[in-house]
Amino acid sequence: MWFRTIFRRNRPDRPRRLWRVAGVNRPAGPLFDEAFLRRIERMSLQAQRTLRGNPASGEHPSQRRLPATIFSEHRPYSSGDDVRYVDWNAYARQNQVLVKLGEAEQDVNVHLLIDASRSMTLGSPSRLRLAQQLVGALGYLALAHSDRLHIVPFGPAALRPFGPAQGKARMIEMLRFVEAITPQPETRLGAVLERYGRLHPQGGMLVVCTDLLAPDSLEQGLRALAPPRWQTLVLHLLDRHELAPTLRGPLELEDSETGQRLLLTLDDETLRAYQRHVHSWREAVARLCARRGIGYAAVMSDWPLEQQVIPYLRARRLLS
């Protein structure tokens, strides 16, 4: 089949290709299989009406009313209107030339930003793998519903993007692009988001898949992605061992991105303090997003994509 190489099933009798990324072995293989794509094809990205799109195509509702055969309301005829949409019956009853207006549908810009920093590669399964799967699935939905898709991996800066692309014909290219994302040494999430918002003044739906482990200010970036032009969702990818580490004793912790080291002796008291700190950090991020009108969803890296992540996103009204 034409997408055989992409939707190849995992074959247990065949050794998996391994490669080392920042000291981590990550299993290679298709992000998901063909059946999964067929199953999620029924879903669509739930874009807000406030987003500005192109009414020429697309399936998302628009705030704009256009002359249409599907009646919604009337407005007086003005010069230049298509005479095919003049409501002649109303003209007969009211002696006023009225034009029939209908619901306009539009496509939207879907921006999928994926954090490709080295911290995303740690954990089992790695957060980068889940992010690739998420971006692949969301990108597929965008292409399938004629949205303009932008996929932007980023590290310290935005990397070469995929798109804008539209139509399912770009799906193979899109999946290959997502699969080929390689880890970057570090990340500057705030700066990248701020710069990205400035570069795309038209706005659109934006999903950021990240672990939020970046030294710069997230608020600075989110300020550039505020509604109504942007419908932003921060998918916070979390590792279960990061929330509740099982490490004990004297340790020398090494930052996977900067290489910086920290001497620490972990006992129960220290771990409790760590967990309290992580909890307050997550709450602070969630409050920040809520204050900016930005969606925030925490996703555990060990959640199965179809059974747990997709239903969770539907519940969060990203998918419908």
Place this chain on the structure above:
Amino acid sequence: MSILAPLGLLALLALPVIIVLHMLRERRRRVVVPSLLLWQQLPQQRAARRRRRPPLTVLLLLHLLAAALLGFALARPQWSLASFGAERHLALVIGTSASMAAPAPGFSGSRLDAARARARTLIGSVGARGSTTLITAGPQARLLDAAGPEGAARLAAALAGLSASGAGSDMAGALTLAETALQGRAGGQIVVLTDAALPTLAAELGGRPVVVPIAWESLGGPLDNRALLTLAAHPRAGNGPVHVYARVANYGSQPLRTVVRLAGDERVLDSRAVNLQPDGEVELTWTVPRGMTLLRAELDGEDALPADDVVALSLVQNRPVRALLVAAQPTALERALRAVPGLDLELVSPADYRGSTADLTVFDGVLPPAWPAGGVLVVHPPAGSPLLSVSATPRTPAEPALSVSPAGSALFDGVSLNTVEFGAAPDLAPPERAAVLLARGDQPLIASWRSETSTIAVWSFDLAQSNLTTRLAFPLLVARTVRELTPPAPPAALLAGAVVELRPDPRATTLELTAPDGAITRIAVTPGAPARFNPDQPGIYTLAERAGARLLYEGRIAVNAGAAFESDLRPQSLPGPVAPPALSGTEGAANRPLWPWLAAVALLVMLGEWFYVHGRRAPGLAEG
């Protein structure tokens, strides 16, 4: 298991050093985390408290294990099949010198008693397939007995019969006996039970190759002792007074004062107080009147070793000789014989000769029908006797040069024969067993040999035809010939444990030795061979020479225990446990070096440590 280089165990001192280093600088496991942002503001107040106790980490255990293995490897351990109960052959060398009679520290008995108890324990520890060989290391090394577990009772009886006596320990000989007993046996070991009072041990064993593992066990302790080391007299016989010399030693760390008593023939002659410094000696001299036969000196009081507090000396220098001269008329020979000290001469004419029971019978110009028992001197033997082949016509050889054979060197030592004219002499044909002591050209002049009960010397020349009697050499030759033909006096004093060779009267068939404790030892005399005597008790031995029931001679021998190398009871340093070097082939199969395996395991441990340290740099959150 045995250890070849015990000093290598000093490397184990690295173990506490490693623990201290781990306590001072705790090595932390390196864990890669996604980011330090979440970790940087955590409290660290308990870190100092944790360093007070050793961090029980895998890394510490690996380091300790590697150091311990290397330390043991440096000690060069060996293991043998005997360690696993295969076979164990034990050779017990027990010191039995006089110093073993001293008290043993921490034991209610002598050092020898302690050695017996330890030996019984060791005999009981030998397995069913093992064996025990008992060897004593007294003045002479002696193999007592050897048996397996079934002969334990016999070995115990042999142990019970041991006594501490004699001066000196032939440790080298005892070890040689033990090695010989263990030769070819796998799992052999020598255990030496000694009081370590062996000042000359290092010199005796220096450079001695080690064939069997040796374990030294010291049973002695620091004991002070004093001893009478020497008692000597000069002259021992004669008409003048006798000068006596004695030496007293203090082998202790404290000065002491004691009294030395000198007795002659059991009569106290003098008592003298002496002050002895630590490790000091005092020399004493006396002048005693002549005529005494036995001197005895003793210290008052008792010390750790009473045996060396008494010393005795026999003053009998010469053995009395009864001589019979068979001669037609008195000659210069008679005068010379009478001048020999201790010789009692009887004169008889050839016609009156009916046989002789004298110690020495001298025939001048005549031969008896049969050789009498004892010493026999024949001067100018006549021709025609069946006892001796002598030519009828005397002659003077064309080459009259005199030659002394090696056998005659003792007789003619210091005697000048340059001006001696022997005149015409008959040709003597001595028996084949005879030794020609002096010859003139091809003509024997003096010969000597031994028959069953006689020691015979023949002077073939006629004294009347010779000028020998007018020379100084004549009385010397006569005296020396008498000395050669008669047995010597027993030694004036002996060291306990020393072996002495006695030359008994040629007529004697039995030597009877009565020890100080009354025990009688009878030695059968082999004609012509010396009798070996090994006195092990200090005191006065009585020597009796008998020919059947007839008493030929009775004398006394003083045996003393005091000796510098025996009376010092302080233990010397013993060699450490030694094992033979690794052997090749079948002999080496019994003992296998263990250190290569220990070193290999240590290397593996260090390799594991390397992987442990560097392999833990993998991402840490997932591994927990």
